[in-house]
Structure formats: structure tokens, C-alpha cells
Amino acid sequence: MITAIVIILVLLLVAISSLRVLKEYERGVAFRLGRLREPLGPGIRVLLPGLDKLVRMDLRVVTLTIPPQEVITRDNVPARVNAVVLFRVVDPVKSVMTVENHAIATSQIAQTTLRSVVGRADLDTLLAHRADLNEDLAKSIASMTEPWGVKVEVVEIKDVEIPEAMQRAMAREAEAERERRAKVINARGELQASAELRDAAKTLSESPASLQLRYLQTLLELGADQNSTVVFPLPIDIIGPFLDAIRGRAAPGVNGTSPATDAVERTPGDR
Known part of the structure; x- marks a missing residue:
């Protein structure tokens, strides 16, 4: 029992x-x-x-962080780049029979591919066109991990560290670029303003009454300000006759001297 x-x-x-x-x-x-x-x-x-x-x-998506890699870009700039890789197993048999440890193998391939792809790009591409680099990384890593039954979903570059001297140089370059754009915009504004002034002057010259109305409007604007000094603009056609009269009085005499000077120089003995 x-x-x-x-x-x-x-x-x-x-x-x-x-x-x-x-x-x-x-x-x-x-x-x-x-x-x-x-x-x-x-x-x-x-x-x-x-x-x-x-x-x-495990068939779930695995997040793999690539440690920072020391790379040199195509334009000889040293940088530290890290990234993240999202992958999952799609064929369990291949992942067991083909590779000893698919996670470690994928990590090593991702690190090597990251250094290779970033080394073929310049610094501007690395900073401004990460989407293209991410796509190249994903294709390169996926082509190597596909025989292992591993599918790479996403590869993203997380951070790019460059030397401090290079950061200062880039800051100066960006400041110079902003100043250039400001000067170009200012020049375009001056050009447009001069064109508008030319059209306005042409319109006013065709209508004298408009010029007189503009003169009166200017006087009205000056009178509205509480200023101790008032400037009255006078058109040339108004003060022109007065200027001609003054020039006529100051005209030289017969002997090349003014009338006042000629009268002083004459003495009683000369009469």
C-alpha cells in the first residue's frame, strides 16, 4: 500500500x-x-x-539603448553620439538556432553601424537631418538582423555632443547669419520705401493742390505737439521771389563793386 x-x-x-x-x-x-x-x-x-x-x-518589442560612441564626422569633427533601437523577435526558431544571444548581437551590430553611418555624414547633416540618418541606420541594422529572426522597428539618434569650442563657433555663425538676414530685410524695406516715395512725389507733382493740402496737413501735425520750437516748412515756390529780390539788391555795381561800396569810395575831390 x-x-x-x-x-x-x-x-x-x-x-x-x-x-x-x-x-x-x-x-x-x-x-x-x-x-x-x-x-x-x-x-x-x-x-x-x-x-x-x-x-x-519573448515576442514583445525590446528597447535597446546604445551607449555613447566616439565618432569623427566626415568634416573631421569629433562627437559623442548615442541612440536607441527598438526590435522584436518575429521568428523564434531562427533567433535560437542562428545566433547565441540575439539581444547582445543586435546591440553590437547597432554600435558598429552607428559609428559607420555617422562617420560618413558631416556635422550639419548630423544635426539638421537626423531623420535620414535614422532611416539609414534602421535599414543597415535590419539587413543584418533579419537572418536571426529579429525585426528592427525603430532606430533613433538621441543626443549628439560636440566640443565646446565648436559650439561657440556655431553660435557665432548663427549670429552672423541672423545679422545678414536683418541687413537684407532692412535693405529691401528701404528699396520698397523709396519706390513708394517716388510714386508719391510723382502723384503730388501732377496735382499742385495736393501739395498745398499736404503742406497744411504738416502744419496741423506740428501744431498738435507741445513743443517749444516750431518749424514751418515753406515750399520753394513761395519763398522763391523773396530770394530773388534779395539777390537783386546784393547784385554788383557798374565797376564791379556794390552800390554802397561805390558811394563810400567816392570823395568830394572826385566830383
């Missing part, structure tokens, strides 16, 4: 130990006496103790 109970207990322990539970996001790669079996799906699976060996594979 005791022997039967012991046998039943042993069989029960063996049955319990032969059961394996695979989650929905897991797949099992089983080996029986070293030979590959069919992949096992989620649920309760029976494995023979001592004969079968199970390798669990």
Missing part, C-alpha cells in the same frame, strides 16, 4: 513537473534529446522531464 502511494506521488510529481505554461506573448522552442521540435504556442504544454528542453522567446 505504501509502495503504491509512493509510486502515485512520484508519478504526480513527474506529471506536474512536465507541465509548462507559455504566456500569450511568448513562444517556446523545444528540443527532445537535442533535436528541434515544432514551436510551442501559448497555453499549457507537456514536456518530458529529462528528455525535453524548453527555450522561451
